[in-house]
Amino acid sequence: MHELAVTAIGADRPGIVAAVARVLHERGGNLEDSAMTILGGHFAIVLLVATEDGPEELREALTTATAELGLTISVSTADSERRAADPTHLLSVYGADKPGIVAGVTSALAEVGANIVDLETQVIGADTDPVYAMAIELETDAPAEVTAAVERACAELGVDHMLRAIAAETY
Amino acid sequence: MAVREVVTYPARVLKGLTGPVGEIGPRERALAEDLVDTMYDSPGCVGLAAPQLGVPSRAFALDVSVMKKPPEGNHGLVVLFDPELVLATGSELAREGCMSVPDYTCDVRRATDVVVRGTTPAGETRVIEATGFEARAFQHELDHLEGLLVLDRVAARSDVFPRKRRAAKGQHLK
Numbered sequence: 001m002h003e004l005a006v007t008a009i010g011a012d013r014p015g016i017v018a019a020v021a022r023v024l025h026e027r028g029g030n031l032e033d034s035a036m037t038i039l040g041g042h043f044a045i046v047l048l049v050a051t052e053d054g055p056e057e058l059r060e061a062l063t064t065a066t067a068e069l070g071l072t073i074s075v076s077t078a079d080s081e082r083r084a085a086d087p088t089h090l091l092s093v094y095g096a097d098k099p100g101i102v103a104g105v106t107s108a109l110a111e112v113g114a115n116i117v118d119l120e121t122q123v124i125g126a127d128t129d130p131v132y133a134m135a136i137e138l139e140t141d142a143p144a145e146v147t148a149a150v151e152r153a154c155a156e157l158g159v160d161h162m163l164r165a166i167a168a169e170t171y
Numbered sequence: 172m173a174v175r176e177v178v179t180y181p182a183r184v185l186k187g188l189t190g191p192v193g194e195i196g197p198r199e200r201a202l203a204e205d206l207v208d209t210m211y212d213s214p215g216c217v218g219l220a221a222p223q224l225g226v227p228s229r230a231f232a233l234d235v236s237v238m239k240k241p242p243e244g245n246h247g248l249v250v251l252f253d254p255e256l257v258l259a260t261g262s263e264l265a266r267e268g269c270m271s272v273p274d275y276t277c278d279v280r281r282a283t284d285v286v287v288r289g290t291t292p293a294g295e296t297r298v299i300e301a302t303g304f305e306a307r308a309f310q311h312e313l314d315h316l317e318g319l320l321v322l323d324r325v326a327a328r329s330d331v332f333p334r335k336r337r338a339a340k341g342q343h344l345k
Binding site: 092095096133162 | 179180181186272273274275319322323324325
């Protein structure tokens, strides 16, 4: 067995996860890790599967079995060493919606070597006054540098933020 | 005495600090009335802080008794100036909404029991012991006086973006 990375995305409707998971199961694959969610009107699946199939073989099988769902599917080898994600900080960034918020903030994080474990964005607020909100779980052993870098980036972008240690979030 | 428009983020007044009120005069009592009138006029609203009316002052109104299922032992209408959190114990994660961040809710970790002290519109010092949802409401209003929104209180990424677009009726804290 080896691990393959599978992505599948398509217009949202009931049965997408079932269709993909059924194929993996029927071919003796084991779903190791996954993230699946609605993005706008699309449903997106990213997963790791332990399988005997080769990438092309699995892609064929998935594409054929899910043809009526019209999913865009990719399969590739995923041999990287597995490691536990252990986020140390949660960063909440929000402000008036404008281009460049994600690029600006994540570039600042990359410059100080902070590793993003999880990131999610959403447009919220009133229709007339859209607010862009992003939540990032990150790993760092240099919180002071991250604090300074994030402050600088957010000031430049004109957005608000809150960075807090995850372990400290207890009463 | 008037229902005023509720200010929504990204208005800067919601992210700034607020000034102490001190002596209660006619202007402060008028602010108190506006807070109460606007709160009662907003469906599902159980609390409103001065910055949400565009006023950077340390004041809020709160009334969780208007909820569909009013929490037991609640204090009804409370209006406080220069409120302070004296004590906070316990911890609980629950869904909150905010009138200043419309159509958005997220899970926020708050203390379950609080003691809050402040000055009433009559100029008297009042100390209130609150629990449960009412304690949560106090903490949400107190946050507004520090320029903090629910977006600053997110406890974990998974708490941030529930896909539900609207809070259940009666769950809007302000």
